[in-house]
Amino acid sequence: MSVNYVSTRDLKKNQITASQAILKGLADDGGLFVPTSIPALDVSLDKLADMNYQQVAYEVLKLFLSDFTEEELKHCINSAYDSKFDTKEIAPLTYADGAYYLELFHGATIAFKDMALSILPHLMITSARKNNIKNDIVILTATSGDTGKAALAGFADVEGTRIVVFYPKNGVSAIQEKQMVTQKGDNTHVVGIKGNFDQAQTGVKQMFNDKALAAELDAAGFQFSSANSINIGRLVPQIAYYVYAYAKLLKEEKIKYGETINVVVPTGNFGNILAAYYAKNMGLPIDKLICASNENKVLYDFFATGEYDKNRDFILTNSPSMDILISSNLERLIYHIAGDDAAENAKLMESLKTSGKYQITPEMKAKLDSFYGNYATEAETCATIKKVFNDTGYIIDTHTGVASNVFDKYKAETNDSKTTVIASTASPFKFTRAVMGAIDPAYEKEEDFVLVDKLSELGKVAVPNAIEEIRSAAIRHDTVVEVPEMCAEVKRFLGI
Numbered sequence: 007m008s009v010n011y012v013s014t015r016d017l018k019k020n021q022i023t024a025s026q027a028i029l030k031g032l033a034d035d036g037g038l039f040v041p042t043s044i045p046a047l048d049v050s051l052d053k054l055a056d057m058n059y060q061q062v063a064y065e066v067l068k069l070f071l072s073d074f075t076e077e078e079l080k081h082c083i084n085s086a087y088d089s090k091f092d093t094k095e096i097a098p099l100t101y102a103d104g105a106y107y108l109e110l111f112h113g114a115t116i117a118f119k120d121m122a123l124s125i126l127p128h129l130m131i132t133s134a135r136k137n138n139i140k141n142d143i144v145i146l147t148a149t150s151g152d153t154g155k156a157a158l159a160g161f162a163d164v165e166g167t168r169i170v171v172f173y174p175k176n177g178v179s180a181i182q183e184k185q186m187v188t189q190k191g192d193n194t195h196v197v198g199i200k201g202n203f204d205q206a207q208t209g210v211k212q213m214f215n216d217k218a219l220a221a222e223l224d225a226a227g228f229q230f231s232s233a234n235s236i237n238i239g240r241l242v243p244q245i246a247y248y249v250y251a252y253a254k255l256l257k258e259e260k261i262k263y264g265e266t267i268n269v270v271v272p273t274g275n276f277g278n279i280l281a282a283y284y285a286k287n288m289g290l291p292i293d294k295l296i297c298a299s300n301e302n303k304v305l306y307d308f309f310a311t312g313e314y315d316k317n318r319d320f321i322l323t324n325s326p327s328m329d330i331l332i333s334s335n336l337e338r339l340i341y342h343i344a345g346d347d348a349a350e351n352a353k354l355m356e357s358l359k360t361s362g363k364y365q366i367t368p369e370m371k372a373k374l375d376s377f378y379g380n381y382a383t384e385a386e387t388c389a390t391i392k393k394v395f396n397d398t399g400y401i402i403d404t405h406t407g408v409a410s411n412v413f414d415k416y417k418a419e420t421n422d423s424k425t426t427v428i429a430s431t432a433s434p435f436k437f438t439r440a441v442m443g444a445i446d447p448a449y450e451k452e453e454d455f456v457l458v459d460k461l462s463e464l465g466k467v468a469v470p471n472a473i474e475e476i477r478s479a480a481i482r483h484d485t486v487v488e489v490p491e492m493c494a495e496v497k498r499f500l501g502i
């Protein structure tokens with residue numbers, strides 16, 4: 007059965023193919039693309055248990071990306087999940103303190119965004135070819151730190167693509183900046199702006215919406231595209247690792263055939279946990295989807311009350327990738343629990359836009375019974391990191407710490423003892439200072455790279471390549487521009 011895509015806000019339900027949805031990113035009406043139906047897994051769990059990561063990924067991707075050939079998909083998968091990852095397993099499971107940590111941080115930038123951003127460039131280039139697009143694809147991104155580097159690493163040296171990343175010159179951490187400005191690849195361009203993240207984001211959006219600029223680009227053989235997290239080319243590859251984790255537990259006889267497991271996901275934009283929801287709806291035996299938030303607990307309140315309300319203070323925490331008040335991917339869940347009703351969804355999203363909040367119906371809320379939401383404060387997160395380390399010697403990062411703490415709360419509330427997988431979304435080396443400070447506040451006065459070596463010693467894990475590289479790597483990008491010069495800078499890089 008072939009799966010097409012519709013916008014969550016399109017009352018007419020116009021369908022486009024997967025490759026067209028990947029190229030477009032966001033629908034013209036502002037909605038997100040969702041599959042016309044969620045396909046069921048068509049190989050048995052036993053068979054999946056004998057497959058490696060790439061093979062499992064193929065079994066998932068072939069169902070959602072119906073207009074790709076087997077050869078195309080396998081090429082994309084093998085180009086993505088290769089030696090850029092520091093383990094053949096790609097996403098290994100580690101047991102510690104009563105849960106299986108699914109380590110999604112073994113890619114180029116040691117955070118889970120690599121799972122999707124290492125394959126998206128290949129899906130995009132293949133999509134362009136399938137749709138007879140001759141132009142080179144130019145990815146434009148504004149970043150507050152992490153996404154920019156993961157996108158750069160994914161697109162670097164991918165033929166037929168260019169990538170330009172804008173970041174606030176004084177608004178990212180020293181390590182994040184070093185990671186970006188040392189990026190290799192002649193098709194990459196990193197630009198600091200004299201402004202904040204919102205100004206970078208607005209500048210990028212203006213370029214996307216500029217029709218004259220699009221025509222100028224087209225004449226020179228280029229067109230813009232976006233790598234942001236609402237692209238289905240990022241969502242679909244994330245489903246694969248939940249299937250892989252289940253298959254692995256089965257293979258290692260940690261669970262019986264068909265036994266249900268719980269999944270805990272540290273959540274920000276709701277992409278990762280939505281992938282788990284899709285996996286469940288494909289027939290993977292998942293019981294509870296446990297949504298873990300930090301102090302920006304808009305989702306916890308939503309699951310508790312059925313009201314989504316972003317009107318509140320934005321809190322900066324030590325799990326910055328979850329500091330989000332508008333979880334964009336939640337719109338897809340809203341559409342599904344409304345019974346794939348675009349009119350109902352569009353009404354709620356309009357309310358979000360005008361008043362910053364919306365309330366779902368009791369019928370919709372009843373469809374959320376597989377979700378459990380809770381949150382962890384910064385102090386609770388630090389205490390959990392310390393406890394897991396003291397009990398087991400395993401060191402988790404701050405985002406994963408939020409998930410682990412929420413899992414403890416879930417167990418205390420429910421006495422549920424099902425086998426549980428916690429999505430471990432970043433290497434502790436990415437947040438060394440906060441992690442080491444949680445283990446012992448005395449570390450807080452040490453230098454970053456001293457802490458890196460201490461962490462390696464304490465956790466008995468080698469320093470990841472991504473960190474080793476930036477110790478000594480040469481700076482390759484030193485362009486800084488004023489906000490109004492962003493567009494001119496893009497043209498200069500493209501030679502037009």
Ligand SMILES: *Cc1c(COP(=O)(O)O)cnc(C)c1O
Nearest residue numbers: 273274275276277278327431432
């Ligand atoms: C992006 C990110 C998250 C949040 O994932 P969403 O898909 O946005 O919910 C959690 N942890 C880390 C380390 C991340 O980079």
